[in-house]
Amino acid sequence: MNYNLNSLPAGRVKSSTWSGLKSLLKLVEQERKKLVLAVCAILLNSSLNLLGPYLIGHTIDKYIQTKEYHGVLVFSGILFSMYTVAFVTSYFQTNLMGGVGQRIIFELRNTIFNKIQQLPVAFFNENKAGDLISRVNNDTDKLSQFFSQSLMQFIGSIATMIGAGIFLLIINFELGLATLVPAVFILLFTRSMSPWVKHKNALNLESTGGMSAEIQESLNNFKVIIAFNRRDYFKKRFDLANQENYRKAIGAGLANNIFLPVFGLFSSIAQLTVLSFGIYLITKGNFSIGLLVSYLSYATNFYNPLRQLATLWTSFQVALAGWDRISQILSLSTNLVTIHDGTAEDQHAPLLEFRNVHFGYQGGFEILHNISFSMEKGKTYALVGPTGGGKTTTASVMARLYDPLQGTVLLKGRDIRSYTDGERAEKIGFILQEPFLFTGTVRENILYSNARYHGFTNEQFLEILKEAKLEGLLATFDQGLETPVLSGGESLSIGQKQLIAFMRAVLRQPELLILDEATANIDTITEKLLGQILDKLPKETTLVVIAHRLNTIENADEIYFINSGELSPAGSFREAVDKLMSGKRLS
Numbered sequence: 001m002n003y004n005l006n007s008l009p010a011g012r013v014k015s016s017t018w019s020g021l022k023s024l025l026k027l028v029e030q031e032r033k034k035l036v037l038a039v040c041a042i043l044l045n046s047s048l049n050l051l052g053p054y055l056i057g058h059t060i061d062k063y064i065q066t067k068e069y070h071g072v073l074v075f076s077g078i079l080f081s082m083y084t085v086a087f088v089t090s091y092f093q094t095n096l097m098g099g100v101g102q103r104i105i106f107e108l109r110n111t112i113f114n115k116i117q118q119l120p121v122a123f124f125n126e127n128k129a130g131d132l133i134s135r136v137n138n139d140t141d142k143l144s145q146f147f148s149q150s151l152m153q154f155i156g157s158i159a160t161m162i163g164a165g166i167f168l169l170i171i172n173f174e175l176g177l178a179t180l181v182p183a184v185f186i187l188l189f190t191r192s193m194s195p196w197v198k199h200k201n202a203l204n205l206e207s208t209g210g211m212s213a214e215i216q217e218s219l220n221n222f223k224v225i226i227a228f229n230r231r232d233y234f235k236k237r238f239d240l241a242n243q244e245n246y247r248k249a250i251g252a253g254l255a256n257n258i259f260l261p262v263f264g265l266f267s268s269i270a271q272l273t274v275l276s277f278g279i280y281l282i283t284k285g286n287f288s289i290g291l292l293v294s295y296l297s298y299a300t301n302f303y304n305p306l307r308q309l310a311t312l313w314t315s316f317q318v319a320l321a322g323w324d325r326i327s328q329i330l331s332l333s334t335n336l337v338t339i340h341d342g343t344a345e346d347q348h349a350p351l352l353e354f355r356n357v358h359f360g361y362q363g364g365f366e367i368l369h370n371i372s373f374s375m376e377k378g379k380t381y382a383l384v385g386p387t388g389g390g391k392t393t394t395a396s397v398m399a400r401l402y403d404p405l406q407g408t409v410l411l412k413g414r415d416i417r418s419y420t421d422g423e424r425a426e427k428i429g430f431i432l433q434e435p436f437l438f439t440g441t442v443r444e445n446i447l448y449s450n451a452r453y454h455g456f457t458n459e460q461f462l463e464i465l466k467e468a469k470l471e472g473l474l475a476t477f478d479q480g481l482e483t484p485v486l487s488g489g490e491s492l493s494i495g496q497k498q499l500i501a502f503m504r505a506v507l508r509q510p511e512l513l514i515l516d517e518a519t520a521n522i523d524t525i526t527e528k529l530l531g532q533i534l535d536k537l538p539k540e541t542t543l544v545v546i547a548h549r550l551n552t553i554e555n556a557d558e559i560y561f562i563n564s565g566e567l568s569p570a571g572s573f574r575e576a577v578d579k580l581m582s583g584k585r586l587s
């Protein structure tokens with residue numbers, strides 16, 4: 001599956017306005033009741049506003065021209081009450097829709113975030129975090145604006161226009177037709193321009209995502225930037241991204257503003273038509289002044305919402321462009337599905353086995369070539385080899401961060417794909433080369449993957465750590481379990497981060513524990529302590545150690561070389577060292 005959002009076909013194939021609208025409306029299904037109420041309110045509002053001109057025309061012809069001022073007063077009262085009710089309905093629907101918009105954005109952000117969480121590592125390799133953040137924050141905001149501000153105005157404007165159009169045709173059919181002709185041109189113009197406007201907005205959102213990705217990358221690398229005094233590098237890159245965004249925003253702005261003057265021009269033409277044709281009809285004796293006043297008002301009632309629609313249409317196109325980017329994420333699914341092959345675990349089978357495994361990252365060359373080997377319960381395996389040889393990649397396939405392109409990985413004789421994520425994570429612990437920590441405390445970070453200890457007090461939890469012989473590792477943290485972890489671990493040394501990752505993984509007592517350079521940044525004394533802790537793990541635990549330092553693999557039962565994606569057994573530690581001495585070097 002292609003996980004690169006910027007090259008996904010959905011990004012280029014634009015959904016049509018109608019299908020986009022339909023899928024957008026699906027979002028509000030849960031809000032149906034509130035939506036119906038809001039639509040009723042807006043329809044009532046439009047009807048009341050539409051009745052106004054008719055009553056004014058009637059008052060002029062029936063009471064003002066005949067000087068019956070009592071009737072004028074009565075009708076003024078009626079009009080005042082109507083406009084008051086119209087105001088209340090308008091306020092009611094605005095309130096209602098404001099809430100609907102906020103709930104939609106809330107649900108939508110949850111849905112996208114949950115979807116992102118379900119996607120495999122390959123998705124994160126392919127997309128920049130800044131762009132994803134922009135999709136979750138900025139693009140959903142565009143949708144929310146449409147739902148909370150524009151949708152009801154949209155419905156209200158269309159209702160008012162239809163009503164006004166009907167009045168125009170009823171009062172005088174010929175004059176009505178002449179008044180409505182410019183609207184047909186507006187319709188045709190809007191239809192032909194909408195895809196272009198939406199495309200311009202999509203480009204704008206894309207460049208906002210790109211800019212956000214630049215910001216995120218420079219913030220992540222601020223230490224390197226400062227150390228190498230290369231502020232100019234990211235400044236240049238940001239300038240470029242900002243300029244690009246500026247150009248795209250100008251393009252989108254121009255496209256968005258194209259409707260307003262055109263709509264304005266045609267509505268002025270319509271007003272002129274009404275005025276000249278109407279006066280002509282009056283001079284012929286076929287029309288009254290009151291009717292002309294009503295008529296002009298209806299023409300305004302028809303063309304003003306149309307002009308407003310120009311703005312709303314733009315907001316709709318922006319929302320559609322945002323929705324396209326969001327639905328790209330929603331349309332993805334994990335390629336690491338759980339299969340049901342019905343095979344039971346075989347307690348006598350090797351703990352983990354690679355059978356003719358081939359693997360390559362998305363869109364790249366094959367990295368692992370036809371690897372076959374197996375690992376027994378309770379043994380320690382070392383993977384050694386040159387930088388870029390494929391050790392971490394092999395470990396990642398072991399932990400099913402990726403599936404092989406060809407071949408099978410078996411866990412206890414069962415296809416690893418037949419285990420659920422939960423079962424797999426329970427059985428396999430993986431201490432990554434770059435441990436992931438989040439803002440909080442040391443305790444929270446250790447508990448991250450050990451939910452069963454969540455309710456424990458510090459004393460109880462310390463007891464658990466003591467039993468697992470992990471307590472000694474806390475000595476390097478000045479406030480023990482309560483030591484704060486700031487900015488995703490920036491406040492800790494890399495060695496300290498590795499210690500936390502170590503405690504996190506060991507506490508789970510997995511059946512297979514993979515340590516990818518897990519001790520590379522730890523002093524020799526602490527490393528010894530770690531070694532003792534590993535010795536205390538249940539004897540059935542299988543260990544896989546990836547290491548550059550030879551002393552860390554001294555106690556391995558078997559050592560494998562991984563070089564250029566090929567795996568070969570190196571025998572015992574002595575044999576491995578002999579091989580190294582005879583010319584093959586570890587990195």
Ligand SMILES: Nc1ncnc2c1ncn2[C@@H]1O[C@H](COP(=O)(O)OP(=O)(O)OP(=O)(O)O)[C@@H](O)[C@H]1O
Nearest residue numbers: 125361364367386387388389390391392393394587
């Ligand atoms: N996410 C990725 N996307 C594409 N290629 C990758 C990715 N990760 C690693 N590679 C490539 O796969 C190859 C093997 O990398 P891997 O990280 O497995 O090597 P390694 O033996 O663990 O190296 P080291 O000792 O430096 O950790 C390298 O050529 C690397 O460029």
